[in-house]
Amino acid sequence: ATLGAEGRALAIDTYRQAVAQRPDHPTGHRVYAHALARAGRHAEAFAAIVAGLREGSSRQRSGVDVVMRADAEVLGAAWVARAPERRAEVEAQLQRWGITLPKSPTTSFVLTWESDANDVDLHVRDGAGGHAFYQRRGLPSGGAL
Numbered sequence: 001a002t003l004g005a006e007g008r009a010l011a012i013d014t015y016r017q018a019v020a021q022r023p024d025h026p027t028g029h030r031v032y033a034h035a036l037a038r039a040g041r042h043a044e045a046f047a048a049i050v051a052g053l054r055e056g057s058s059r060q061r062s063g064v065d066v067v068m069r070a071d072a073e074v075l076g077a078a079w080v081a082r083a084p085e086r087r088a089e090v091e092a093q094l095q096r097w098g099i100t101l102p103k104s105p106t107t108s109f110v111l112t113w114e115s116d117a118n119d120v121d122l123h124v125r126d127g128a129g130g131h132a133f134y135q136r137r138g139l140p141s142g143g144a145l
Helices: 004-021 026-038 042-056 064-082 084-095
Strands: none
Touching: 004 026, 004 042, 026 042, 026 064, 042 064, 042 084, 064 084
């Protein structure tokens, strides 16, 4: 089930406030940007994830930069798909971060939590029997955690 227009607006406002209160938390930037994109507000979504990239330059957390950069790629591509005339603008902003628009579809899964008291692991098994997890992050077939 979906939240509908009212629920979506409340979610976006909640995420916006979360970013304002804790700009150092990358999850807030991510969920805010993706909620904006789901609402069709692609320019705002892209601006939100770029703001998260800027904020992230002051912190060092394993894997966060990779995820935020991938989000910027995907959200930039979504904006360009809906507004092709903005392509040069999007590419210029991405270029500042050494990022380019993706050339093919992508799938990713992101686990997030906001407590150091958790121990969350993701195990990925591919069709060839490969297994990736925290101690062995790559798959022989080419995927990676």
